[in-house]
Amino acid sequence: MNTVLGKRLRGWRFLLFNFCLGVSHALVIFNAGAYIAMLPRVAGGLGIPLSFAAWTQTDYMIGLALAFPVGGWLARRFGEYRPFVLAFVIFALTSWVCAEATHFYGYLAARILLGFSGGLTLPLGQALLIKEYPDKHKSIGTGVWSLFTLTPFTLGPPLGGWIADTLGWRWLFWFNIPLALTIAGVVGALLYRRGGPRQRHRFDGVGFVLLGLALLGLQTLLNQGNDWDWLNSSYLVGLAIFVTAVLGYWVIWELSLRRPFLDIRLFARRNFTIGIVALLFGFLMFQGLLSMLIVQLQTTLGYSSLLAGLVFLPMAIFAKPMAGVFHEIVKRYDARLLASANLLGFALCYFWLSRFDDPDAFDQLFWPKLLEGVCLGGFFVPLTTLLLHGLAPERQWRALELASLMRIAAGAIGIALQGIILYRRAPLHMTRFAENHVAFGAAPLDLQTLNEAEAFAKFAKLAGRAEMIHSLNDAFWLAGCAFVGLAILVWFAHPTRTPVKISSREDLRREQQEIVVEEA
Structure with missing residues (x-):
């Protein structure tokens, strides 16, 4: 038809x-x-x-x-x-x-x-x-x-x-x-029956399949590492070798094609590489910490699914308004300055969250999450401007495809990595808690009136809660340090100052590109 x-x-x-x-x-x-x-x-x-x-x-x-x-x-x-x-x-x-x-x-x-x-x-x-x-x-x-x-x-x-x-x-x-x-x-x-002009470019099916196998294999490796004990599992060792081989072959394949599935030659440009690294690792930590906190609030601290979700409601207050503001101010200021300030804001937020110590104190989560919403609204726009700087218009959409894929995949990897951090840090804090509360008669535990079985059960519950809170704090503190590093990294990119007056068509194209990277 x-x-x-x-x-x-x-x-x-x-x-x-x-x-x-x-x-x-x-x-x-x-x-x-x-x-x-x-x-x-x-x-x-x-x-x-x-x-x-x-x-x-x-x-x-x-x-x-x-x-x-x-x-x-x-x-x-x-x-x-x-x-x-x-x-x-x-x-x-x-x-x-x-x-x-x-x-x-x-x-x-x-x-x-x-x-x-x-x-x-x-x-x-x-x-x-x-x-x-x-x-x-x-x-x-x-x-x-x-x-x-x-x-x-x-x-x-x-x-x-x-x-x-x-x-x-x-x-x-x-x-x-x-x-x-x-x-x-x-x-x-x-x-x-709506139609339009079409381009008959061949689809790089081999590149797509190879990358899909590499990403799904890597995600399986990270998700099952704790369950199968990493290098002590021949299954995981074999999977790691498979992922490495497939990823290496994918890189060689993509570089050999004129129209590859993803244009990885873009990594030869300094601004693109720095921008994508900041975008990737920033979203990796944000997505991983969000998922980890909302799950642990339910499984360890006794929150219902609704209450755990409400902890993140403050982020919605400023996220979208700040995104609109950054769409405008990025036209007038160097994207490196805006990106660095935003990444330092994330660092402050996570250092603040690393002081969380009372599961019942909602304000200990509300105010940092409010700040996190502000930072989330200003996260994508300056980094998108940074990674697209200096690219010809015909390469910018290819850059956005690569940036979007890597950013979303990084969010998935971040969820698994934060689980690994939690798994590694929890036993250490459990040991410290047991060392500090070795005597059941300690006053803060108030276990004197309980029989041995009840006292042990309560002690185990308190120890589990303490180890999880301290492990969460470790993850937040590490993320804060990483965001400080990213805030320094962006200054190694070329400056991106643009004229205040740009054409309406260029302005619209830039805003559409920024929104593409924000999606999902």
């Missing part, structure tokens, strides 16, 4: 189209943010260890990461709306599999495909929305899309906690099904 270019949507169709694409964007990101608060419930529901439940979150994010470059290629090859509609149909089907799954590995496979299909819709949805606006109003379309970028992620944990406590964690997927099918149906009907 032939395609037609068609006129832009008008009236109620245009408003409905904007609403559907906004909801589609929020739905995919919400499935990443809300799921974090559900991890202990997922572990209990499937009868698996908590580390395996975290595995289902990290591989969802790997699926999201791999989908970004694929979505861009599909848009160029087939147009945006057909792959977008198909992706949401797959999203609904895999949500149904997740909702019904009772076996872990089938559920894990469905989560990966859910993340991949959702990740396809993010670049496709943005392109679809922007195209429906006339040139002089495209900035409005960019603004509409940006509204749904950070908000679902920051509001996701409390809403996800409420769903888990009230309805059960599987209801996250039951809600996905009608929403995804409605979005696919409405967008398909509104854009029926």
